[in-house]
Amino acid sequence: MKKRNKRIFWVVVLLVLVSVSTLSVLGYKKSHNNKDKDENNVVKDNVKIITEESDKQPILVEDDKITFDSNPRYKKGDVIVSGITSSAPNGFIRNVTGVQKTKGKYIIQTEPAVLTDVFEKAHIYKRIELAESQNESESYHIKYMNAVTNELQSSNILCKTEDEDNGTDYMFGRSFEEKEDPVSLSGEAGTSAWVEVSIDIVHGDIKCGIAIRTKEGAKASLECSASYSKELEKQLLTKKLPDYQFIVAGIPIVVTNELEIYTEAEINLEGNIGVSYELTAETTQGFNYNSKTGKVEEINQVTCESDGLQWNTISISGDTSMGSSVHLITKLYDASGMDMSLKIAGKAEGEAKVTTNKELDGYAGSLDLSIVPEIKGEIVVDTPVFDKNLLKQPLFEAALKPLWEKHWESSVNWQDDLQWKENDKNEESQETTKVSYSNEYFEVIVPESWEGEWTVTEEDNTMNGIKSTLYRFSHDPADGEEGGAADVYVLDMSDTSIPLSHYSRMLPSAGCEEVGLTSFGYNDVFKMEVANGFFYENGATITLK
Known part of the structure; x- marks a missing residue:
């Protein structure tokens, strides 16, 4: 009887210990899940994630397959999202279409996937400041139509960090001095830039957008001392900027950026002239897309400050223009995104020459002077990432109204002024x-x-x-x-x-x-x-x- 009671005692103790242990584990899991729960961003159950810290890393990533040297335990219908890794420096999103084992290697057959395959629900806004070595950002969980639109319309002061020195007041830029007899072109061009990414997903529908906010500065001076006709172009900067990665509910989202800056001149004149200008400009260019309507909304804002085009000449007949341009390509996973360029050119066209006629102010003739922006933009889709129906398409390509313009005449009868003699x-x-x-x-x-x-x-x-x-x-x-x-x-x-x-x-x-x-x-x-x-x-x- 005593032995039986003793056995019952130890069984009860064991059950109590198991119950306490189970409750502790469940309590930890419940607490842990509540801590990490993100009601704004919900990932689908079939999504698998690869990061640089993952135990199983692919040994080869190709357009339609991923190779592992051990079994990653993926199955058909899974969605793989990779962040920045040594085998996939730009990351990727793939659907698994099949799995096979060949010569000890595991081959995962894949096809492109989109963000609606990854998220059941997502409300994301990310602003990234582009830099030479790393990017800085601010992240907000927001409602797409209100806060994002307001943010795009807000004003920022953009400047380079203190440790940068590229000869301009901007994050990226170059000063230049080029001579091709009889033309000399000098000045500087620079830009600071932010990329804004917005994503709003609810049960298979997506509203998304990319906007590129920039502040440009340019100084340019062109001297042409003889009749000349030619187009000149000089690449001041071309740079593949560091990829940027941010995490949303455990999902790595990768942003890639490429930047180019040019200076350009187009000369078609008889005689000689000197022209120069200095300006600053702020731009916001991009798009918003709604999968429910299938429509793309353009974002295009340009403001500029300048004292105008300055000129001097002995004799000119024809036209000339000179300026600088900024070209920036931003994509998610180096697959889908925005390609924009902005060119601002100072232009002079007409006839003028120096005169000793005391009734005139040193020159005779008529000139049209202006500073004109020209923009180009398109949605680039090498592989769909936002939505399968969002394809490559032009956004805007136009010469906008002049930021500054002036019509100069020596007098009402300027043609007679040109014929005046001593x-x-x-x-x-x-x-x-x-x-x-x-x-x-x-x-x-x-x-x-x-x-x-x-x-x-x-x-x-x-x-x-x-x-x-x-x-x-x-x-x-x-x-x-x-x-x-x-x-x-x-x-x-x-x-x-x-x-x-x-x-x-x-x-x-x-x-x-x-x-x-x-x-x-x-x-x-x-x-x-x-x-x-x-x-x-x-x-x-x-x-x-």
Whole structure:
């Protein structure tokens, strides 16, 4: 009897221990599941995940199959999602269509899958700042139509990190200076960029979108010293940016990015011209897609600030444009996404030339000046990821309205201005302007009543190797008379490796009126006049030969 009671006692103790252990395990699992439960993002039961930390790694990933050296225990109908791994650097989403074992290897036959095969429900928003070495992001679980739209319309200040130095104020950029005689093109182009990914899935329906937000800055200066016709293009930067991975309910989502920056010029003119501009622009370009309607909504916003196109010329007939462009491709798993490009060009078209007609402001003719953005964008689908019905399609390709434009005319009768000659001056004017200085390039005439003399000073600036000659006539007035002076700076521009913009730095800035740049083969001269009396009735004048 005692032995029987003893056995009953130990059975009861064992049952109690098993019950306590079971309750503890169940309690842990319940607590653990509640902790990790994500009501906004629900993954389907047949989804299998591969990450760099997974025990079973594929040894070969091909377009239609994945090879393992041990049994991964996948079956037909499973969905495999891979993050960034050594065998799949861009990740992938695949449906399993079959499994076979060959020579000790396990071959998993696959076909492309989409996000609705992975998620039963998902509400995701991710903003990624593109960088040289890594990307930063902010993640929100949000309702697609409201918060995402507002976010796309908000304004951000974009700038590069402190440890970057590419010659511009932006995350990516380059300064440039190119010369192809007789053209020189210089400046800088840069961009900072964010990628915004939004996904909203509910029971097989998906609303999704990609938007690329950028801030660009550009400075460009083009000098053409002779008649020329050609298109120029220079690639400033091409870069495959690091892939970015973020996790949603255990699912790795991979974003890939490629960036290119170009500078371009198109010249078709007779004569010579100098044009330059500086601007900043903010853009948002992208798309939203709704699988219920099958419709794609374009996102396209461009704003710009600029003081406009600056120009100078001796003689031009034709047109010229120059600027920079940014090209960015963003995809999920390097398979589906957005391809956008933005080009902003400064343009000048018409006829103009320098004139000594005192009634005009140094130039005769008519020019149309503008700064114009041109955009291109398309949805790229190498392999469907968002939805099987979302295929490759153009979004926008257009030259937008000018960000800045100006029509300049020397006068209402600008055609007559172009034909004006020095001989058109009246006899009275001729009688009062007989004191002159002349060389093979120009002639300077001052009023006969001026008392003074011409001085010629030659200088050799050893700092930059530019030689200059100053021709000066100074007039000391009598009581009650207006003073006057005529200064002409002639710079030796025979060294064609020096950009034209460098020569203007040799000249005084205060009180100068530009007369112009003229070409005599390789002996170009740049002339400026310091003229207290230049625009007076009896002031000094310069005639270019």
